[in-house]
Amino acid sequence: xLDIQLLRNDLSAVGARLASRGxxxxxxxxxxxxxxxxxxxxxxxxxxxxRNASSKQIGIAKSKGEDTDALMAEIADLxxxxxxxxxxxxxxxxxxxxxxxxxxxxxxxxxxxxxxEEDNVEISRVGTPRLFDFPVKDHVDVGEKLGLDFETxxxxxxxxxxxxxxxxxxxxxxxxQFMLDTHTAAHDYTEVxxxxxxxxxxxxxxxxxxxxxxxxxxxxxxEMERLYLIPTAEVPLTNMVRDQIVAREQLPLRFVAHTxxxxxxxxxxxxxxxxxxxxxxxxxxxxxxxxxxxxxYAVLEQLTGHAEAIxxxxxxxxxxMLLCTRDMGFSAAKTYDLEVxxxxxxxxxxxxxxxxFEAFQTRRMQARFRAENGKPELLHSVNGSGLAxxxxxxxxxxxxxxxxxxxxxxxxxxxxxxxxxxxxxxxGA
RNA sequence: GGAGAGAUGGCCGAGUGGUCGAAGGUACUCCCCUGCUAAGGGAGCGUAGGGUUUAUAGCCUUACCGAGGGUUCGAAUCCCUCUCUCUCCGCCA
Numbered sequence: 001x002l003d004i005q006l007l008r009n010d011l012s013a014v015g016a017r018l019a020s021r022g023x024x025x026x027x028x029x030x031x032x033x034x035x036x037x038x039x040x041x042x043x044x045x046x047x048x049x050x051r052n053a054s055s056k057q058i059g060i061a062k063s064k065g066e067d068t069d070a071l072m073a074e075i076a077d078l079x080x081x082x083x084x085x086x087x088x089x090x091x092x093x094x095x096x097x098x099x100x101x102x103x104x105x106x107x108x109x110x111x112x113x114x115x116x117e118e119d120n121v122e123i124s125r126v127g128t129p130r131l132f133d134f135p136v137k138d139h140v141d142v143g144e145k146l147g148l149d150f151e152t153x154x155x156x157x158x159x160x161x162x163x164x165x166x167x168x169x170x171x172x173x174x175x176x177q178f179m180l181d182t183h184t185a186a187h188d189y190t191e192v193x194x195x196x197x198x199x200x201x202x203x204x205x206x207x208x209x210x211x212x213x214x215x216x217x218x219x220x221x222x223e224m225e226r227l228y229l230i231p232t233a234e235v236p237l238t239n240m241v242r243d244q245i246v247a248r249e250q251l252p253l254r255f256v257a258h259t260x261x262x263x264x265x266x267x268x269x270x271x272x273x274x275x276x277x278x279x280x281x282x283x284x285x286x287x288x289x290x291x292x293x294x295x296x297y298a299v300l301e302q303l304t305g306h307a308e309a310i311x312x313x314x315x316x317x318x319x320x321m322l323l324c325t326r327d328m329g330f331s332a333a334k335t336y337d338l339e340v341x342x343x344x345x346x347x348x349x350x351x352x353x354x355x356x357f358e359a360f361q362t363r364r365m366q367a368r369f370r371a372e373n374g375k376p377e378l379l380h381s382v383n384g385s386g387l388a389x390x391x392x393x394x395x396x397x398x399x400x401x402x403x404x405x406x407x408x409x410x411x412x413x414x415x416x417x418x419x420x421x422x423x424x425x426x427x428g429a
Numbered sequence: 430g431g432a433g434a435g436a437u438g439g440c441c442g443a444g445u446g447g448u449c450g451a452a453g454g455u456a457c458u459c460c461c462c463u464g465c466u467a468a469g470g471g472a473g474c475g476u477a478g479g480g481u482u483u484a485u486a487g488c489c490u491u492a493c494c495g496a497g498g499g500u501u502c503g504a505a506u507c508c509c510u511c512u513c514u515c516u517c518c519g520c521c522a
Contacts, residue, residue: 041479045491052491055503059447072502079502225512245439245476366477370439374458375485376476 001364002103004096008034017106020113021325025103033096040092044085051078101210105360107325108297108334114324120337121324126308127317129341130399138344139397140275143168145405145425146397148276159273160265160280162390167423171396171409172283174416176258176389179285179310183386187306189256189287194236196259197227202239205365207331207357214266217280229262233286234383241290242365245376251369252299253290256386258283276390277349283389289382290367293359296380297334300356304336307352307386313412316395317341319348333358338387340395351391354384 007014007030015025054075061068112121140148147165154161164172183189197219203209208216208231217229230236237255246253261284272278287306291299304320311318323335332355339348359378362368368376400408405425409417 038479041491045479048491049489051502055501056448058502062447068502075502247439373485374474 021107023104037092040089044089047082104330105333111334112324115326117327119324121322123320123322125319129317134403136343139394142397142401146423162276172393174413175392177416178413180258183256189254192255192257194257196230202235203228205239205242206235206361215264217262231263232261233257233259237288238381241367246369248369255288258285285386287384287386290379293380296356296382299382303382303384304354307384310387314410331357331360343398352385352387357381
């Protein structure tokens with residue numbers, strides 16, 4: 001959510017910055033609602049002040065045993081007028097709020113203007129794609145021989161689910177463990193175990209609601225508020241500080257969690273249908289930092305580096321992309337995507353997305369810290385995948401495949417694999 | 430699933446219809462006193478808005494005592510619904 005003061009004070013500039021990311025803010029409508037709000041709110045509050053003063057007088061009179069009929073008569077008609085004014089104000093503020101909640105974040109000045117992902121800017125390229133002296137297979141063909149089974153998954157659940165057996169299941173687990181250990185030991189994050197189902201308030205806090213409900217799975221409960229399956233651990237991790245004022249000495253807060261993520265992929269029919277690139281359920285290790293505003297852009301660089309460290313340790317070639325204005329997510333002010341090399345597709349595919357949200361999320365959830373002057377101030381939130389586990393598995397299968405169908409295990413991962421140096425094809429797997 | 434208790438400011442805790450945004454304590458900030466490891470005195474000290482304003486200063490004002498509704502001229506206080514916490518019983522990974 002943007003600061004409404006910014007819209008009031010500098011509406012046309014905000015409109016222009018939003019236009020750069022393809023959002024058309026109806027500035028006339030906002031100005032109209034805002035003008036109406038001002039009139040109505042002033043009026044309502046004047047009526048409330050009058051009622052409060054009169055009621056106080058009645059109280060004083062009664063305590064002295066004086067007659068209060070005259071005072072009562074004075075405000076006899078006030079009630080209806082006040083109810084009407086309050087009702088109208090509530091309705092108006094609700095529509096202003098709907099408008100406000102639907103406005104995406106403003107892009108940071110360093111974000112390149114662009115129309116699509118074509119206009120994203122490559123910042124760096126790390127590692128060299130391997131040259132293969134045999135025909136390269138994609139992860140589905142490599143995985144098939146090692147325990148990757150979509151047929152059984154679709155029988156059990158449906159399309160866009162996967163099932164891993166044996167060494168491959170262990171590799172998946174090893175990746176998550178390795179990432180968690182690296183981020184806690186080397187990067188100083190606190191490991192957190194979180195709920196996978198969250199309430200609507202949490203989804204509003206990080207920006208999934210109200211606008212993107214169709215992307216989420218939910219669980220209805222009789223007589224109770226529905227719960228939503230988390231699409232990323234960003235939701236529970238960031239909401240830890242919702243409605244809190246954190247002491248400045250505790251900053252920065254650094255959290256890491258390994259969770260499954262659930263996405264309806266409602267808008268993705270027909271896209272990435274082969275393999276485990278785009279699934280309804282996938283695991284991810286998520287990094288979240290809550291920091292002072294002055295630090296958030298430095299932290300974005302740092303946190304992106306934490307994700308990169310995993311790719312480097314796993315010997316996976318990747319590039320770092322700065323997303324252009326129109327390719328960024330709704331809540332982000334600036335985003336780097338890390339894209340891993342997939343040799344079968346001869347292309348780089350997203351494996352991590354690291355963003356600075358500034359106060360966009362924390363304003364919604366009233367997550368604050370006490371500044372040096374003693375005043376509460378909104379935190380900035382920064383998060384990123386470190387990394388998506390499923391896609392990392394895909395990248396390892398493709399990049400480290402051998403001519404005989406085996407897959408080499410990167411050195412860093414071997415302690416988590418019981419010392420195994422390679423996964424070998426299993427007949428009947 | 431059954432029975433009961435509760436939710437008040439950073440924390441503890443008083444307050445069952447009226448000058449209560451809320452006693453008292455504690456923490457914190459400033460000042461004074463004292464002087465040696467701790468104490469005494471005084472003052473200040475919630476949050477989010479709105480209006481005015483060059484102003485995140487001041488002044489005026491509204492809302493907030495778990496959330497939402499209701500009764501009333503007036504609600505922390507009375508009524509209803511919900512959420513959460515605790516205790517006991519049952520069940521259970």
